[in-house]
Amino acid sequence: MVRLITHNLLACHVKGCTSNNFPLQLQNVQIELRDADFNADFLKTFLPKLEWKALVESAKELGDTSLPIEQPEMLDDDFLKNLHHVLLEIHIEEGNMICPNCKHSYPISNGIPNMLLAEHEIG
Amino acid sequence: MAPPSVTSATVSANPLTYEDTHVHAIYEQIAPHFSSTRYKPWPVIAAFLSSLPTGWVGLDSGTGNGKYLPLPAENPSRVWTIGLDRSLNLLKIARNAGGVYREVVRADALDYPWRGGSFDYAISIATIHHLATHERRKQAIQRLLQAVSPSHGRILIYVWAVEQDNLSKREIPDGDDHHADEQPGKDVFVPWVLSSTSTVNDDRTAERVFNRYYHMFAKGELTQLVSDAAEEMGLHVGTKTENAGTRRGIIFKQDGWERSNYYVELHCWAS
Numbered sequence: 001m002v003r004l005i006t007h008n009l010l011a012c013h014v015k016g017c018t019s020n021n022f023p024l025q026l027q028n029v030q031i032e033l034r035d036a037d038f039n040a041d042f043l044k045t046f047l048p049k050l051e052w053k054a055l056v057e058s059a060k061e062l063g064d065t066s067l068p069i070e071q072p073e074m075l076d077d078d079f080l081k082n083l084h085h086v087l088l089e090i091h092i093e094e095g096n097m098i099c100p101n102c103k104h105s106y107p108i109s110n111g112i113p114n115m116l117l118a119e120h121e122i123g
Numbered sequence: 124m125a126p127p128s129v130t131s132a133t134v135s136a137n138p139l140t141y142e143d144t145h146v147h148a149i150y151e152q153i154a155p156h157f158s159s160t161r162y163k164p165w166p167v168i169a170a171f172l173s174s175l176p177t178g179w180v181g182l183d184s185g186t187g188n189g190k191y192l193p194l195p196a197e198n199p200s201r202v203w204t205i206g207l208d209r210s211l212n213l214l215k216i217a218r219n220a221g222g223v224y225r226e227v228v229r230a231d232a233l234d235y236p237w238r239g240g241s242f243d244y245a246i247s248i249a250t251i252h253h254l255a256t257h258e259r260r261k262q263a264i265q266r267l268l269q270a271v272s273p274s275h276g277r278i279l280i281y282v283w284a285v286e287q288d289n290l291s292k293r294e295i296p297d298g299d300d301h302h303a304d305e306q307p308g309k310d311v312f313v314p315w316v317l318s319s320t321s322t323v324n325d326d327r328t329a330e331r332v333f334n335r336y337y338h339m340f341a342k343g344e345l346t347q348l349v350s351d352a353a354e355e356m357g358l359h360v361g362t363k364t365e366n367a368g369t370r371r372g373i374i375f376k377q378d379g380w381e382r383s384n385y386y387v388e389l390h391c392w393a394s
Contacts, residue, residue, distance in 0.1 A: 001227065010236055037199075037200040039200035039201065042201060042202070110215070113229065116234070117234070119139065
């Protein structure tokens with residue numbers, strides 16, 4: 001599956017594409033919403049490792065605008081619930097992830113993103 | 124009937140093509156059967172995953188059927204492991220490992236489709252021994268070192284050993300091992316027997332044998348390979364030192380042999 005927890009870690013790896021290669025833009029996506037176990041401690045520790053701006057942008061591409069533009073200082077329950085939903089409950093089933101730099105397209109099919117490259121594209 | 128035995132292999136041609144034929148294509152075909160025999164987590168690996176702090180995110184490079192993605196069993200939502208594999212048919216199993224939706228990504232163990240150092244931990248279980256040259260096995264370790272945080276990253280690696288335990292049904296060829304590049308270990312084919320009831324003659328069972336390529340690691344080879352991989356990246360191998368020039372390094376937290384495999388656990392440090 002691809003949820004935003006994974007998408008926030010993925011970057012383009014085409015040979016020579018080393019800057020502005022993150023975040024991959026989500027296009028033509030089909031999503032499914034599924035409940036996941038809520039763990040506030042996990043979210044609080046993981047939060048600083050997220051690329052926040054990328055997460056907010058990508059959530060918007062999936063039609064979710066519940067996250068604030070800036071990371072809040074107070075981590076209240078409402079915020080953590082929204083973060084939980086955005087990171088772990090929106091599944092991208094089909095679609096494409098496009099590199100903002102080289103425009104390489106990584107397809108997602110049946111919830112599995114294909115990051116394989118052709119031999120000449122491997123760095 | 125005795126199971127077909129392990130035979131010597133000689134890596135020829137382009138290693139990529141070689142791995143495609145003797146590793147990737149085979150796992151695509153045997154995926155469901157292979158998966159049905161791989162369900163019990165090994166104790167050292169389960170203990171490693173239980174030892175991780177809450178909130179950590181990790182990479183399982185060569186996740187196969189995803190049997191480590193649901194761990195730690197006692198508190199699975201504490202950490203998130205993302206599974207990477209080359210085989211689409213194995214990933215189709217891994218994405219629901221343990222009956223829960225998992226995060227899986229299709230890529231090669233030598234690919235690096237990630238933001239640098241973004242993982243807290245990485246595991247590579249029974250994967251690096253499928254790479255067909257010493258150089259490529261070293262690169263696979265470098266990808267793991269790149270994937271984890273330089274200051275607190277932890278890595279666990281398992282590979283198949285030349286030294287097999289008594290429970291193993293495998294007969295390993297002694298043969299003289301002449302490696303062109305003078306590397307230790309043995310290159311072998313390990314057969315996988317796939318039975319399927321023929322639809323044409325319904326009373327016959329068709330058997331197909333798939334020979335998977337493995338590099339069996341010699342004693343000391345894995346730790347040496349890890350040290351070489353790390354030093355090539357400018358990392359110090361050993362405890363944190365006061366040396367002015369040394370900024371990053373790794374220590375061997377544990378290394379050993381378990382059930383016909385060698386393993387190492389590495390911890391990264393930065394000053």
